[in-house]
Amino acid sequence: MLRINSSKADFYVSPDGDDSNPGTEKRPFATLKRAQEAVRKLKKKKKKGAIIVLVREGTYYLKEPLVFGPEDSGTKEQPIIYAAYPGEKPTxxxxxxxxxxxxxxxxxxxxxxxxxxxxxxxxFTQLFVNGKRQIRARYPNYDPGEPGVSGYIYVKAKVPDNLTPDSPDPDEDMTFSGQGPKGVFYDPDTFTKKRWSKPEEAVMHVFQAAYWGNLQYQIKDIDWNRHIIWFGRGGTQMGAKWAHDPCVINHRSRFFIENVFEELDSPGEWYLDRTEGRLYYMPAEGIDLAKAKVEVPLLKQVIEFRGSQDRPVQYITFSGFRITHTASTFFELYEVPSLGDWAIHRGGSVFFEGARNCRVEGCFFDAVGGNAVFINNYNRNIQVVDSLFVETGDSAICLVGSYHLTVGSQKMFPYECVVSNNLIHDCGVFGKQIAGVFISVAKRITVSHNHIYNMPRAGICINDGTWGGHVIEYNKIHDTCRETSDHGPFNAWGRDSYWCLLHSHGQPSKYPSVCHEAGDVFKDAMETVIVRYNYFRENSGWGLDLDDGASNYHIYNNLCVGVSMKLREGAYRLIENNIWVNGANSPCFHVGNVNNHDRYVRNITVMSTTFSKPENDLNFEMGAGYGEVYTLIYPPDKGPWLEEIDYNVFFSDVGEFYARVLTRDGKKKKYTLKEWQDLGFDRHSVFADPMFVDPKSGDYRVKPESPALKLGFKNFDMDRFGLLPDFPKKWLNEQQKIS
Known part of the structure; x- marks a missing residue:
């Protein structure tokens, strides 16, 4: 990490400054924009050494984003650095x-x-009082003590397509392929008893029926007699090109509605009457409005790096800032960047496009309204390090390439970027289909030493198999998927050109000839993705979820507590030397491809029938409750189920080995270890206590006499998960205040 320990700089900025000043320490500038202009001029004169701008503590309210173009670039010998004055925290x-x-x-x-x-x-659509985001007046009320749990009611039913509303149809151009629902029926027994004077101003936040994420709709009208909520714009916040109806809403969908004046009845709630120009607020406990600072977000992005492949922005570092008060983006344009499940908004409070060798480090992204950092299309060696991300509206860090790419024709994707030593938690305030780190159509991204927790969905998500080469290592991820299901702290999809939709989900494929074969996955998954030395802890789903064709992975030396792993379709996965303890699901192999070349060796699996709580998991058949050590669903109907599966150690409180298999013809069978070995699997594996050193204290190394060591398992380092010791202390102190 860059350490600015000296107060010596080329220019200074202070809230008490003046842009007519020369920018010295005693006579600083007032704005970052003025400092940027001064740096441009100095570059022509100063030929050696870094150009440094030090920014004093205080809040800098931007009227427009601070945009860096190629003309602002530094060089390797003369980088441009904008940094907090030593010991201070400018905003x-x-x-x-x-x-x-x-x-x-x-x-x-x-x-x-x-x-x-x-x-x-x-x-504005957000209100901050004394630095904390307040609650837009809503029904049902929100309970801060139970985030993600309280404050919802259930849809009664989706409005059928043939039902004609009293008002005009919803905006079709705001949905993916016209798939969005027109509206929903509500249950009058659970819905508000108040009548709203302006229902057309209200916004509905509703979960997709399978809880893959949520959607936002501007309400168009409410039919109080038929108990119907009609939708206007919205519904683009999640989607999937492969699915016929990814945004289905039904009786399983939870929702709340905000921006309703009549529902302003709870401390911390507010409402803006735009017609009359009045702000209404019921102060939260302990708020003295006579002294309170009241702020509203306006800009969607505050810092932009905008260049091109031919003229990139280069060698600029932003260090030590608190970045906050960006507007919510859930009604902005969302798109599906690949065949993965997710839709994204290509924007962030800090936005990169066409940049090389630039860094964001030691910053605090505090309750921004959308994504915090978005690295879009062509970028090389962008680093996001040593930073704190809390209560972001959507994802913390996104690295996304162009969905127009043909293999090898363009370079419009992030390449060799680094996301390291970041503390990320409680993100997804608005969007629930989000991640701490989201990667799509990118290559050679390193994600290391991050601590990610309290997330509504993924800790880390790789949305597709294009182009691979990523390294995911030394991360500590826990308490994710708190509001969604069918996922894990680490999730990946393969859904590239050669993924077979017919084979996977019974829908037509462009490549029918490879439907039951592994396919030429290397044309998309060009380089192996390495997942190693990570700690995952959950109580549902899978810690490592390689879904729908995720291919060309090497997964080793990971510790998963409360979860295990899943392989669905795909090929060329080497899973070795991992530990799965008390998984909510046993290690699972779903919809196996013929000739998949998968290898599963030297892993330790410990299952418990009492550790997990299956009823808390929305979508999964729970192998843990039965002590199973494997679950296979629809293995290949010809050839071996895996290329190799051996030298593993299994243990469970059931006292014996069980593997459950559901074949393509609908037959179910449980196998004992002998029956399993007679099939040619795990011939050298054993059912025995792996002999962990001190599992109650989190030490899952095995003792010297462990049977796992005799089969080739090797102990691995378990004290380097998560943040590095040099994580900025000033943000750790802020973290303690938040906690």
Whole structure:
């Protein structure tokens, strides 16, 4: 990490400065924009050494994003550095501070007049009081003590396509292939008893029926007599090109509705009347509005690096800033970048496109409204390191290439970028189909030493098999998938050109000739993805979920507690020297391809019938509850199920080996170890206590007399998971305040 320990710099910026000043320490600039202009001029004169801009503590409210182009570039010999003054924590805000003259309204609600809003010059969808995001007036009410659990009711049913609303049809251009529902029926027994004067201003947040993520809809109208909520724009926040209807909503879908004045009835809630220009707020406990700082996000992005493949932005570092108050983006354009499940918005509070050798380090992304960092299309050696990400609206860090790529024709994708030593938690305030680190159509991305937890869905997600070569190592990931299902702390899809949709989900494929074969996966998954030395802890799903054709992986030396792993379709996976302890599901092999070349060797599996709570997992058949050590669903109907499966150690409180197999013809069978070995599998494997050193204290190394060592298992380092010792102390202190 870059350490700015000296107060010596070329230019200085301070909230107390003036842009007419020369930018010295005693007479600093007032804005980063003015410092940027000064750096451009200095570059022409100063030929050697870094150019450093030090920024004093305070809040810098940007009226427009700070954009760096090729003309702002440094060089390897002369990098450009914008950094916090030593020991200080400057804030870059995409918002505005409001001057509120609060007056009592009624029932504990306060009101202030905002003429700019009435004149149409100001509008916002988030409110921050003393640095904390407040709650838009909603039904049902939100309980901060139970985030992701409380504050929802269930849809009664989806409105059928042939039902004609009293109002015009929803906006078809805002849905993927017109697949979005027109609306839903609500249950009058659980729905609000109040009548809303402006239902068309309300926003519905609703989970997809399988809980792969959620959707947001602007409500178009409410039919109070037929109990129907009609949808307007929205519904683009998740989708999948491969699925006929990825955004299905039904009686399993939970929802809440916000931005309703009549529902302003709980501390911390607020409502903006844009017609009258009035802000209503019921103060949260402990808030003195006479002294409170009230801020609203306006900009979607605050820092942009914009170049091109031919003229990239180069050698610029941003270090030590708090970045906050960016606007929510869930009604912006979302797209599906590949055949993976996810839809994304190509934007972030810090945005890279056409950059090389640039860094964001030691920053605190505090409650930004969408993605925190988005690395888009052509980028090389972008580093996001040593930073804290908390309560982001969507994902923390996204690296996404162009979906227009043909193999080898262009270079419009992130390449050799690094995401390391970041603390990421409680993200996905608005979007639930999100990740701490999201990778799609990228190559050779290193994700290391990150600590990721309290996420609604994935810790790390690789959305497709294009182009591979990633290294995922030394991460500590736990308490993910808290609001969604059918996933894991690490999830990957293969869904590239050669994934067979007919074989997987019974739908037509462009490549029928390879439907039951492994296929030429290397044309997309060009280089092996390495997943090693990671710690995963959950109580449902799988720790390592290689779904729908994820291919060309080497997975070794990982510790999974409460979860194990899954391989579905795909080919060329080497799974070795891992430990799965008390998995909610046993190691699973789903829909195996013929000639898959998969190898599963020298792993330790310990299963418990009492450790997990299967009823908490929405979608899975729980092997743990039966002590099974393997589950195979639809293995190949010809040839070996795997290329090699041997030298493993199994143990469970059932006291004996069981493997469960469901074949393509619908037959189910449980195998004992002898029956399993008679099939040619695990001929050298044993059912025995692996003899962990001290599992109660988290030491899952095996003792010298362990049977695993005799079969070739090797102990691996378990004290380097997660953050490095040099993670910035100033953000650790902020983390303690948050906790």
């Amino acid at each position: 870059i805000s995409g918002g505005k501070k409001l001057a509120c003259d609060w007056k009592p309204y009624r029932d504990g609600i306060m009101m202030c007049e905002l003429p700019e809003v009435k004149e149409g010059k100001l509008s």
